Amino acid sequence: MDPSGAQYDGTMTDLGGESLAAERVARAVAAATNLIYAGTPICVLGTGAASRRLSEMLRGFGARVHEVSVDENGRIGQRQAGLPLIEMLFVCDPIEGERPDAAQQLPDLREILSADWLADGAIIVDAGVTALLEQLGAVADEQAEVHKKEVRPGVQLVYGAGFSRFLVRVQPSELPRTGPVSPSTRSVDGAPSPSTAPETSAVARGVARIDWARRFMRTTIRLADDLAATGLLRGRRIGVSLVLEPKTAVLALALAQAGGEVAVFANAGETDGEVAAALETLGITVFAAADAGADGDARHAAEILDWAPQLLIDDGAHLVRLAHTEHPAALDTLLGAAEETTSGVRPLREMAAEGALRLPVIAVNDARTKTLFDNVHGTGQSCVLAIADLLDAADVRGGAVRGGRWVVVGYGPVGVGVARHAAAMGASVTVVERDPVRALGALYDGYEVDTLAQAIVSADVVVSATGHAHTITVDALTEAADGCVFAVAGGVENEIDVDLALARGFRRTPVLPYVERLHRPDGGELVLLAGGDGVNYTAGEGNPIEIMDLSFATQILALRMLLDSVDSSGRSVLATGVYELRAEGERAVAQAALSARGVATEAWNAVKGAGNGGGWREHRYRRTGVGESGEHPPVPSGAEPPASGAKMDQ
Structure with missing residues (x-):
């Protein structure tokens, strides 16, 4: 219904x-x-x-x-x-x-x-x-x-x-399947998976899913091989704190193959049990469990810091902040970290501005090879398709996106991707954005722009894409059109104020997996997807494989940047602070991805001069015949020098 x-x-x-x-x-x-x-x-x-x-x-x-x-x-x-x-x-x-x-x-x-x-x-x-x-x-x-x-x-x-x-x-007439998949146990090249477990076991299923992801993560594998050849990672301890699913497993195994000692951490809601079991079998230390609960998550987070990693790949800067607040001993061994997300870079910059940050961090999220692909294309596709799957399974508006009124809150790279994919499926999209430049960009991209208070009263679907807590307030839930669907793209805790709404008399009842009704105290109901968590990694397998390949290849270049900065005493020469990945690192990732796809491009060389190849002194109004030194160019034998101001052939 x-x-x-x-x-x-x-x-x-x-x-x-x-x-x-x-x-x-x-x-x-x-x-x-x-x-x-x-x-x-x-x-x-x-x-x-x-x-x-x-x-x-x-x-x-x-x-x-x-x-x-x-x-x-x-x-x-x-x-x-x-x-x-x-x-x-x-x-x-x-x-x-x-x-x-x-x-x-x-x-x-x-x-x-x-x-x-x-x-x-x-x-x-x-x-x-x-x-x-x-x-x-x-x-x-x-x-x-x-x-x-x-x-x-x-x-x-x-x-x-x-x-x-x-x-x-x-079959177009069939309802969608939602939630993670459980593939078979054989590798894609026909060889048995590297596991002696029965084919029906969680380990074997997890290994098969890792095999599938590895096939399409050619850029990550190539750059990990390049890092292995340098020997820089040999014997180093790397902590990986990311959503624990097949693509993350490929990254962890690639880093181990490159010579590192690797441990992974994720909270229970972001842990795929099959993949965690497979990684442990394949020799990776795992501080995560799908049934850990809040206490178990806190214990696992402390344990990976006690494991004393020297390098850290973080998601949301949660482990970096934990080390600074409750486990300062971890900072004695950490040489640096690489941050994956917008919601993590933001507090790190605040820490740096206050002088509280005690290690160098590479803002991987800000690299073009991450933001322009992961946030726009990956999160855009995976979130919109996951929302559409859930709408179809629950028979909301007949299951179709086309013709629906979607409101996208936030027009950063994630919001751009969500709006683009929803519009491609036929939705009418309105953008809510506080930044006037981004709001103007949404208008020029062909979307309506409005305030949340105005847009929400007629919306069919509202997607929060800000990465900020309390984006969708209780007031917004109260004023929304009856039957409105709410979801989060990417996401941080409490991006939709579900807990506060429940405290104020809202009730929630399950409809299907990842689909709930929120009953308002004064009557009417809303639809909540994935409990207000990121819908793509909760109700699906997260971002597409090739997109995470680019993000994780960028992580490898960030690790290389940190390792290149370690001196002979074993300490980093980088000052504490938040750094961007160097442009040559971005180009290396992009070129490796293009090569993996068999795409030929022009050779890169830095453009010098003012755009016409003649250096900055050469401009439209320069005196004719005056060279970069300010002197007339040499006059060929038998010729007369031009008079000042005379026009020369071009």
């Missing part, structure tokens, strides 16, 4: 049914793979309105959507000049009751597997009733060199001599 009272008949052929079908396909593939759409070369093959809507949506997400030719018999054309290798292919039949655009036969699995424009390891999505997976058994039986196996729920690996493809089956 829609909490707003609106009725939805559940059919796929009503006006906008193709939009819901396209949304479900995009969401299901993201949930099954945890991969990013932005920047990915994608092709959508289909003959109906849903496939066109899917293409439009993916373009709005930032995907590089390309077309390939298919004739009336379903035969695929050859690769066209300039077409990149396609990494994700959607094959979409018209949804039930939808009239196709033309009498065109879609290609079968044999035709697709032989396409020369598909990248090795490409994702092939069977969206609709094309039954590509049903053909898989026949293809494997016909061709002995073709093999298949499941690597994640709903993801089949098809591989043979010199090729591999992944097949994902989704």
Whole structure:
């Protein structure tokens, strides 16, 4: 039942049914793979309105959507000049009751597997009733060199001599799956996972998920290998305090492979039990448990500081602040830290301004290779799709984003990403922002801008994207439209004032996992997602793998910057304070990511001069013939020097 009272008949052929079908396909593939759409070369093959809507949506997400030719018999054309290798292919039949655009036969699995424009390891999505997976058994039986196996729920690996493809089956008419996945136990290259545990064990499932993430984290692995070659990390203790899920596990294992001794910490709400168990089996010290509770979290936080790390990767600056307030002995061994988040950099700068910070910290969050990708594309996609999954599962407004009135509070990089992805899915977006420059930017990006008090009274969905506590106050919850949905993107504790609302007479009742109703004391109800925590890492697997690959590669460069500053006595020569990653570090991460994608770029060299190659003295109004020294240039033999002010040929 829609909490707003609106009725939805559940059919796929009503006006906008193709939009819901396209949304479900995009969401299901993201949930099954945890991969990013932005920047990915994608092709959508289909003959109906849903496939066109899917293409439009993916373009709005930032995907590089390309077309390939298919004739009336379903035969695929050859690769066209300039077409990149396609990494994700959607094959979409018209949804039930939808009239196709033309009498065109879609290609079968044999035709697709032989396409020369598909990248090795490409994702092939069977969206609709094309039954590509049903053909898989026949293809494997016909061709002995073709093999298949499941690597994640709903993801089949098809591989043979010199090729591999992944097949994902989704049905637009099916409700979404929410929450973390539990894949199988085999690694993506066909080898057994590095675990002797039974395939049904939590350890084996966790190892399989780490294997999958590692496949797409090529930049992190490459830069960790470079760090290993320097020997700088050998014997160093590194504490990693991040959301404990498969991507974090890949980072921890890469740092251990580079010579470090690694321990990880996370609070219970950010700990994936399967991944924690897998990491312990693989030799990483883990100070975390999914069932730890508040007391257990506090104990684990103290234990990782007592473990005496020399380098720290922090999230929210929680461990750095804990060391400064309650565990000062940890500062005796810490050479420096790297901070992942906006909400962590903010208090660190306050500490530095007050003279309270006692170690150098690299603001990884402020690096372009983090903020421009993790915050905008990663958090934007993962939060909006997680919200949409929960709305669909709870039948809020028929499950569709399209046509809904979304309010995004905060227009920093996270807010930009949330607004962009919601708009790409067809929502009408209003931005609430206190900074007038950012508010003006939202207006120029095509969104309405208003105050929270005005926007909230007609909103269907409100997303807090500020990273500040008490953004959504009890007054806002009281004034919101009945049935309004509230969620947090990224998030800090109490970004929505849930505890205070409960103290003032609100009641909460569960509807589905990660979905609750908030009953107001004076009547009416709201919908709260993920308990007011970050919706993407609570109700899903967090940011897409390739996005965290960039963030964690940036973390490795930050560690390199800290290690390069350690003198022969073993102490850092960096003064206490908050530092930005050097521009050459950002470029190194970006170049490694481009190379991993096979993208060629012009060689980087610093531009000198005033933009015309002649140095700063060369400008529009300089006296003709006067060189940088202020003298006339040498006159060729037999020529006369120009008169002062004379015009020379250009």
